[in-house]
Amino acid sequence: MFQIQISTSINGDDTEFSCEPDETLLDVLRDRLGMTGSKEGCGTGDCGACSVVVDGRLVCACLMLGAEAQGREIETIEGMADGTELHPLQQKFLDHAALQCGVCTPGFLVAAKSLLERNDNPTEEEVRYWLAGNLCRCTGYDKIVRAVLDTAKDMRKPAKAKKPAARKRVKA
Amino acid sequence: MNFQPGKDTLKREFKTVGTRTPRPDGLDKITGRAQFGADMTAPGMLWGLILRSPHAHARIKSIDTSKAEAVNGVHAVVTSADFGPCPDDVLDVRENVMARGKALYDGHAVAAVAATSRAAAKQALKLIKVDYQVLPHVTDVDEAMKPSAPIINSKLFTKGLEKTPRKPSNVAERFEFGHGDVEAGFEQADLVVERTFKTEATHQGYIEPHACLASMGTDGKGDIWCCTQGHFMVRQVCSALLGMDASALRVTASEIGGGFGGKTTVFIEPVALALSLKANRPVKVVMSRAEVLRASGPTSSTSIDVKIGMKKDGTITAGDATLRYQGGAFPGSAVPYGAMAAFACYDLKAVRAVGYDVIANRPKQAAYRAPGAPMAAYAVESVVDELCRELKLDPLEVRLKNASSDGSKASYGPNFDVIGLRATLEAAKTHPHYRAKLGRNQGRGVACGFWFNFGGETSVSLNVSADGTVGLSVGTPDIGGSRASIGNMAAEELGIPHDKVRCIIADTASLGYNDVTDGSRVTFASGLAAINAARDAIGKMCERAAGLWGIPVDAVTWEDGAARPSSPNAGKHEPLTLADIAAQAGATGGPISGHCEINAEGAGVSFATHLVDTEVDPDTGHVKVLRYTVFQDAGKAIHPSYVEGQFQGGAVQGIGWALNEEYIYGEDGRLQNPGFLDYRIPVASDLPMIDAVIVEVPNPGHPYGVRGVGETSIVPPLAAISNSVSGAAGVRMTELPMSPPRVLKALGRI
Amino acid sequence: MVKVQVWGSLKPALEGADEIELEAASIREVLDQLSDRFPAMKQAITRGVSVSVDGRMYANAIMVPLKPDSEVFVLPKLVGG
Amino acid sequence: MQYHAPATVKDAVKLLAASKGSTQVLAGGTDLLVRMRSGFSEPDNIIDIKRISPMCKIARDGKGFAIGAAVSSAEMSENPALAKAWPGVVEAAALIGSTQIQGRATIAGNLCNASPAADSVPAMVAAGAKALIRGPKGKRQVAVEKICKGPGKTVLKKGELVEAILLPAKPARTGDAYLRFIPRTEMDIAVAGAGVCLTLDAKGVCTAARVSLGAIAPTVLLVNKAAQALVGTKVDDDALDALAKACSAAARPIDDKRGTKEFRIHIAGVLARRAAIIARDRALGKS
DSSP: OOOEEEEEEETTEEEEEEEOTTOBHHHIIIIISOOTTSOOSOSSSSSOTTEEEETTEEEEGGGSBGGGGTTOEEEOGGGTSBTTBOOHHHHHHHHTTOOSSOSSHHHHHHHHHHHHHHOSSOOHHHHHHHGGGSOOSSSTTHHHHHHHHHHHHHHOOTTSOOOOOSOOOOOO | OOOOTTTSOOOOOOSSTTSOOOOTTHHHHHHTOOOBGGGOOOTTOEEEEEEEOSSSSEEEEEEEOHHHHTSTTEEEEEOGGGSOOOOGGGHHHHHHHSOOSEEOSTTOEEEEEEESSHHHHHHHHHHOEEEEEEOOOOOSHHHHHSTTSOOSOTTOOOBSSSSOOSSOOSEEEEEEEEESOHHHHHHHOSEEEEEEEEEOOOOOOOSSOOEEEEEEOTTSOEEEEEOOSOHHHHHHHHHHHHTOOGGGEEEEEOBOSOOTTTTSSOSSHHHHHHHHHHHTSOEEEEOOHHHHHHHSOOOOEEEEEEEEEEOTTSOEEEEEEEEEEEOSSSSOOSHHHHHHHTTTTBOOSSEEEEEEEEOOSSOOOOOOSSTTHHHHHHHHHHHHHHHHHHTTOOHHHHHHHHBOOTTOBOTTSSBOOSOOHHHHHHHHHHSHHHHOOOOTTEEEEEEEEEEOOOOEEEEEEEEEOTTSOEEEEEOSOOSSSHHHHHHHHHHHHHTSOGGGEEEEEOOTTTSOOOOOSOTTOHHHHHHHHHHHHHHHHHHHHHHHHHHHHTSOGGGEEEETTEEEESSGGGOOOOOEEHHHHHHTHHHHTSOEEEEEEEEEOOOOOEEEEEEEEEEEOTTTOOEEEEEEEEEEEOSSOSSHHHHHHHHHHHHHHHHHHHHTOOOOBOTTSOBSOOSTTTSOOOOGGGOOOEEEEEEOOOOTTSTTOOOOOTTGGGSSHHHHHHHHHHHHHTSOOOEESOOHHHHHHHTTOO | OEEEEEOGGGGGGGTTOSEEEEOOSBHHHHHHHHHHHOHHHHHHHHHOEEEEETTEEEESOOOOBOOTTOEEEEEEOOOOO | OEEEOOSSHHHHHHHHHHOOSOEEEESSOTTHHHHHHHTSOOOSEEEEOTTOGGGGOEEEETTEEEEETTOBHHHHHTOHHHHHHOHHHHHHHTTSSOHHHHTTOBHHHHHHTTOTTOSHHHHHHHHTOEEEEEETTEEEEEEGGGTEEETTEESOOTTOEEEEEEEEOOOTTEEEEEEEEOSSSSSOOOSEEEEEEEEEOTTSOEEEEEEEEESSSSSOEEOHHHHHHHTTSOOOHHHHHHHHHHHHHHOOOOOBTTBOHHHHHHHHHHHHHHHHHHHHHHHTTOO
């Protein structure tokens, strides 16, 4: 196989890499770029541990080819804190003990950040549905959901207009 | 200086213990820099992949690896031939990590390759030619026990019978526990209910697949980096399998992405080590999710009969259970613990539990949070619930009436020490949840659970730095925040702020032997050892103070982080803080450290009571969990947030087990659902908040009263949910998981 | 005399006895005597057992002292998750 | 394997037609990458259509909507006009997988993957959607229910791809809905699914209906008998019962790890009934 040359932006840093055409973005991040914060829990898009944001859209890095990253803007857990300043979600996860083993934590943080950027006042149900693609086996989700709701509360500014609800759900 | 259970008084006033301090590994885990099993690389590293049997049961006639070896980039191929003689106690492990002669389950490893890229390794795997002779297989526990079942191991003769049988079978061992005259007990009952239950195998479902990086040189020395609940166990087993000196192998425990018992054994580490030895290069092996589900260690699937007699006033007159646990292709299911734990919540005059350890063509089961107990509790608590409903008795009152209490004789033999079952029942009784109104198609379930909790071999080292800060090395991998708890106990004992103590997990070369992180033992045993190590260091610091003051050491006492004269008679001396003494350590006799090496005794058993409300959709059989409250005895909650976390996590794993998680085998003996798509662990939207009520009945065996909390929380949910669904549906559920088709069938709608 | 009960699958190893009394000052002495008297017990003890002394559990510990009237249970070896 | 990212539909068709060996079109990739990883699919060529800008857009004209084949489910949910006109289709697309999957998955991909359990397909069938197919010989339109021949098989010929999904302009007093059953609340593949689209007259009598079922046969079914149970009625309890019965009768499912035959047969009727109520209320402007 011929490797493909890719230029992209990761957490605001111009990044170039070459990869095999069938390598996933997750393989590239972890094995070529040494960014092991995104985890592989399943490799099939079922666990969300590899959640990253591509051009503003939350995706599983295991379900995207590295080749598709050309010219995109990618955000990973490694870029979530602003220098020494933690993102409010990161701080709340610590405060609420919203992690036990911590392997799902990067994915949850990236996914929750993406939610709060769209909806600064989510209901508990909206948080739970938005995060349904992130599996956690340690916490039973309780403290994670509380941490996200508490972050939203803190981050909310009264003047800020509300964007449309994150995801609507129909129940059978 | 070590704590003497039963002699020393328990500490009840705390400064650090009981507070919700930030965790020492927190920052690494929220920024993505924590290093888990698969996150480590080494110079010259190769990728290892494992070829697995597609057959449930097959003779391996031959394996031809020549074409695989010829692939460019391939540096080593191993099969069972690469694992030589080994001690008897690891024979089954040797066979489980690499099939010898026969593949015993779908997913059983048969060969492995190491190559410079994953692509090359993948290509090589495809070129390994295995000639199988497919044999008849059996995966169901009841089928496996039948005389007509295919025999999996012709050398297996049932143990534990009066006479060892002459014919081999799939029943490895029979166990019996109990006391009193069960038949006489049933005669005294006003109502006797007898039911048979079945539970399907579940998986621990840790999000991090097994991963390791092994490096083995031709000089006989090796290193392993891996995610494990016990790196000393990895060292012992791997060195035994590879025929090397234990101390020549250093194992470092990475951060571990969940274990729940599933990482208390080895699957890939010896294979990676063998590949590394052959290639003379470091080798990384990472399981895929499918490999985790097919070839690590799920729970037993079970079939259980329970018979219980009750008087009209709610007194249980006798209990009898027969438990059949299939534990995969090797003996060693969790049935003895199931049989021991089945009736542990009840103080019974007549009780019997008989267990059968059964083998089948499935992966060798591994521990999963209170191994064996949830299924047994499910069966027993279901029957107790049915008796309560039939006799129109309050399920909490009946449990209070029959509950095990201090000094009562446990169903598995010994007498209980101080226990907290009643306290959890009382807490449930007075909780608003118990009185909340239920709507249409809704039901409330109650169930209790028990786990033994362990102590075990533990070694801790505590080093006082010249600046008055403390390094604490423990040897029990941290699977849920134990570094915070153990560090806080050391800080409490030393009388210094928690953030002056840094607790780490030391590698196998740096610390004495430690048993694995299992049996809810770590906060208890490593905590106890840390307290003892702190006391050891305090003793030394008191000696230094005594020397500086020129008074006898027994005239020095340690209080609030400083050495002080113990009485006015000892003279007037300004207290010397830990930092003061540390600063002069070199000049007063050298470095100061404290140690503790013990086989920790005095672990206190733990009980829990769970309350759950569910709603059943009568048209679809879908079950929604509406409200869930856990009441559990923690003895003393060192870090309440992580105690709550254990309660919540265990409850939710139990909810998954009760409702949707199951191993599904096809007619061909292959696992049908080896992925998180169809192995359905609960997702966030399936659940309500899980209320956690911490009950504290101090364990006299720990200086602060700690009881293990990790495991008991998964014992009651199966029964609690089933009792709730049975109430909502108006029909007794007797099979797990209660998937929608099963519920709808029980409702008579299909 | 220390009262010793053997449980689980070990029970048949006692060749019919429900409970036996021994002169023993430690767990080690109990296990040694059981091994000597009952060949089937020897095998089981080598594989590993847990012992409960007066309600307290010991895994893999043999030096634990016994009181003359201690109640001892020999149980299958425990594992956890 | 070769990765191609053409910039025009024309180039994509050219590449498809000229490709040797096996070729896969990559839209969201949420099925394809899973298949590749498990070894079920080892394509020689991948043609990524996400660089073709017209295929990344939702276009609207008097005839209805054209949803480009590379438009993700999330983008559909975020299009208010589309969500207002065809809530059933948009909601069905929003049921596929997690939020993460939503950011990538496309309904054209869902269709071409040809799984009998595809969530968006019954909704599209009920809505009367067509696939706009482009190939070496030009364009053609095929009704969505005619695309799949069986699990994993479509009527697409060598060199052809789905360029867009076409949804008609919604007639007056028309409502659509899709419901599926899964064991959990999220993340599962449908055990059964039902799509209903119906039109009422001014008196609330059903004048036209389309009812589709998923995961109860090798392909998604358009069940005319079930539709007939609604036409001419006010979609009252009797009609709904007849609808449910017709759906259960039409179901010919299999037993598998996701559900039993009998369960699927039963649930097909339950879902159709519930979906019809939502569709009726939408047609009445109630929701």
